[in-house]
Amino acid sequence: MAVILSARAVSKRYDGRRGDGVLALDTVSLEVRQGEFLCLLGASGCGKSTLLNMFAGFVAPTGGEIRLREERIEAIEPRCGMVFQSYALFPWKTVRENVGFGPKMRGCGRAERRDIAERFLAMVGLSGFAEHYPAELSGGMQQRVTLARCLAADPEVMLMDEPFAALDAMTREVLQGELMRIQRQSGKTVVFVTHNIDEALVMADRIVVMSPRPGRIAALIDNDLPRPRDIEVQLLPAYAGLKRRVWSLVAGDLAAHAA
């Protein structure tokens, strides 16, 4: 499978205000394959968000480089769309206007924006809510709008930073299923940050387990669990085996973080 995005020996040092800098990432190399669902998993502080923000061009590495195909990313990269945990919708715009924002920036006219918004709102199960404002929707619905807005902007890669972390467990499971279906249908490449092992096991094609201080890749795991990954898959012995393996990789870091 072709490589779409790569981190080549990237490091990131944040300078502390008291001269106590943090090495958030230490010479991390990673290749993201076109069309895959890749999860970055690890305890708090291991540099998952930093790496994701580098892929988006929000954060510049202090060493190494990030490439989208063969092009070096040196500024905010519109071909990499970001979905955050907080819904980050424009509160003064309707759902339709929020979803149509990317197409508007691309120069699409009103009728085309309307069509695009309708298509992606249908995809996330929100047909009929186009005239609502974000504040009139539940958290889960707002995150669906965010997903539709990201898809409507038609990025080559969707970068997702714990997008479901603020949702209740049931809504979270429903949206995980929706995202998997949409990703399969659209063929989009997804890089998804989580510290939830089950979320990574259910969603990912490959899991990058990261370790903190300094942030490094501890393991890169192929997730061969069968699809569709419905609730049944979590009852398989293979699921328990993989979960145990991933848990053993992150358990020490979690204990250190809790201490």
Ligand SMILES: Nc1ncnc2c1ncn2[C@@H]1O[C@H](COP(=O)(O)OP(=O)(O)OP(=O)(O)O)[C@@H](O)[C@H]1O
């Ligand atoms: N803007 C910043 N300035 C200074 N230090 C930072 C900054 N952003 C992150 N860090 C530090 O870099 C390290 C990695 O942070 P990062 O947010 O990338 O980790 P993470 O794995 O995404 O954590 P979490 O799961 O808690 O979000 C942490 O020690 C953090 O305190």
